[in-house]
Amino acid sequence: MTVRTRLAPSPTGRMHIGSIAMALKNYAFAKKHGGQFILRIEDTDKTREIEDGINEIVRALKAYGLDWDEGPEKGGPYGPYIQSQRLEFYKKYAQKLVDEAKAYYCFATKEELEKMRQEALAVGKPPRYNGMYRDYPLEKAKKRIRAGEPYVIRLKVPKDQEIVFHDLIRGEIKFDSNEVSDQVLLKSDGYPTYHLAVVVDDHLMKITHVMRGEEWISSTPKHVLLYQAFGWPMPTWAHIPVFLNPDGKGKMSKRKGDVAALDFLEKGYLKEAVLNFLMILGWTPKDQREILNLDEYVREFNPADISHNSVIFDLKKLNWLNGVYIRKLSDAKLKKRLKPFIPSGFPEKKLDRVIPLIKERLVTLADFDKLTRFLWQQPSIDSKLLLKKATPELVKKQLKLTLEALESLDDFSDQAVEQVIRKLQEKHGWRKRQYFMMLRVAVTGEKATPPLFETMSVIGQEEVVSRLKEILNSKNL
Ligand code: GLU
Numbered sequence: 227m228t229v230r231t232r233l234a235p236s237p238t239g240r241m242h243i244g245s246i247a248m249a250l251k252n253y254a255f256a257k258k259h260g261g262q263f264i265l266r267i268e269d270t271d272k273t274r275e276i277e278d279g280i281n282e283i284v285r286a287l288k289a290y291g292l293d294w295d296e297g298p299e300k301g302g303p304y305g306p307y308i309q310s311q312r313l314e315f316y317k318k319y320a321q322k323l324v325d326e327a328k329a330y331y332c333f334a335t336k337e338e339l340e341k342m343r344q345e346a347l348a349v350g351k352p353p354r355y356n357g358m359y360r361d362y363p364l365e366k367a368k369k370r371i372r373a374g375e376p377y378v379i380r381l382k383v384p385k386d387q388e389i390v391f392h393d394l395i396r397g398e399i400k401f402d403s404n405e406v407s408d409q410v411l412l413k414s415d416g417y418p419t420y421h422l423a424v425v426v427d428d429h430l431m432k433i434t435h436v437m438r439g440e441e442w443i444s445s446t447p448k449h450v451l452l453y454q455a456f457g458w459p460m461p462t463w464a465h466i467p468v469f470l471n472p473d474g475k476g477k478m479s480k481r482k483g484d485v486a487a488l489d490f491l492e493k494g495y496l497k498e499a500v501l502n503f504l505m506i507l508g509w510t511p512k513d514q515r516e517i518l519n520l521d522e523y524v525r526e527f528n529p530a531d532i533s534h535n536s537v538i539f540d541l542k543k544l545n546w547l548n549g550v551y552i553r554k555l556s557d558a559k560l561k562k563r564l565k566p567f568i569p570s571g572f573p574e575k576k577l578d579r580v581i582p583l584i585k586e587r588l589v590t591l592a593d594f595d596k597l598t599r600f601l602w603q604q605p606s607i608d609s610k611l612l613l614k615k616a617t618p619e620l621v622k623k624q625l626k627l628t629l630e631a632l633e634s635l636d637d638f639s640d641q642a643v644e645q646v647i648r649k650l651q652e653k654h655g656w657r658k659r660q661y662f663m664m665l666r667v668a669v670t671g672e673k674a675t676p677p678l679f680e681t682m683s684v685i686g687q688e689e690v691v692s693r694l695k696e697i698l699n700s701k702n703l
Pocket of ligand 1: 439
């Protein structure tokens with residue numbers, strides 16, 4: 227048996243980071259077993275589709291490097307891979323179930339359905355269809371259809387059956403068929419519902435393993451009933467726990483931070499760091515290590531080892547991992563990755579010297595700007611910081627002597643700057659901490675920067691001198 231997995235997103239919104247996590251698992255499991263990973267677009271709910279929705283899915287998967295073997299753009303032996311282009315299949319299979327008396331036509335009107343709902347609610351039951359057309363004579367139904375009356379096709383859910391299925395993560399799961407209402411399979415507009423389409427497609431596309439979010443687990447009994455009605459073999463199911471918000475409260479949601487997969491990349495997370503993070507959310511390799519790349523994951527991942535508890539989307543861990551991956555890059559590679567994050571106006575010729583200076587301090591690539599702006603733009607200076615542990619007279623004297631010393635340098639390399647500054651400090655017996663901190667603040671506006679002498683050298687003689695002059699001339703002192 228060839229392992230075939232799939233991701234089946236609906237183009238109803240931005241691609242969620244949880245979908246990338248799901249894609250990753252399906253991708254890895256297929257690759258591990260030399261099988262195929264299929265992308266199928268589930269666009270049967272036209273009312274909820276967003277513009278450019280399919281492109282968003284394609285872009286996000288490509289950006290994370292999770293390429294599919296069959297699907298949109300690629301085609302494959304079981305296409306088309308976009309459900310709205312497969313309507314004839316769903317019609318055919320819904321019809322087959324009607325012909326075998328496993329499904330039936332239903333003509334219930336909106337008003338009738340609403341009445342059922344109200345009646346159920348009145349006796350404290352969940353609203354559901356009451357089966358009013360379950361035993362309606364087929365000939366009569368066909369006549370009404372020929373006369374042009376709108377209809378849906380519903381599954382005739384068998385009574386008093388125990389529905390059992392096995393989940394790789396949760397083990398055996400049982401449902402009572404009396405709790406499942408007669409599902410709509412085909413809507414009056416000729417579109418299938420999710421339940422019919424997902425089962426028909428997973429079958430026709432020869433999907434062997436369905437790994438999807440646990441929010442679908444309550445739909446699985448309906449799918450099991452459909453597989454039984456068709457007499458098809460069932461795939462293996464694995465329902466993956468959802469992510470909780472970084473604060474640990476509730477299912478991960480837009481209101482509490484980023485959820486769109488592409489936004490993480492735009493905010494300066496490296497795709498390999500995000501993927502690594504998603505790998506270890508709810509799963510760890512046998513040796514418990516936390517850093518692993520895609521190839522290692524493919525080799526070691528086993529869905530049966532996924533924890534069945536929900537996991538917190540822990541941004542601190544993502545930030546840590548991102549730093550690890552940034553520092554793994556060579557300076558040349560980091561330079562390339564930083565390109566989109568370099569603000570216009572940044573003096574490009576300084577880049578090669580700047581990168582090693584800030585590499586240790588980047589959490590995301592987007593930090594480049596805040597860590598380097600003082601290198602090319604005059605910072606504003608907080609005079610309280612400047613005067614910390616010193617009198618204005620002392621600071622003025624220090625600035626004046628430093629300015630003179632720096633102005634006279636022919637060579638503004640970090641060594642030359644260091645030498646002259648240390649000499650001054652020693653000669654006048656200034657306290658190192660106070661003097662160096664004062665100088666750091668005067669030149670950069672910041673308390674924490676990369677090493678001071680190197681920083682000054684990168685800023686350049688002319689600019690450093692002019693910054694010091696400006697402070698001496700200002701009323702700040
Ligand atoms: N179309 C569903 C979704 O958007 C797919 C669920 C499944 O994988 O069966 O998540």
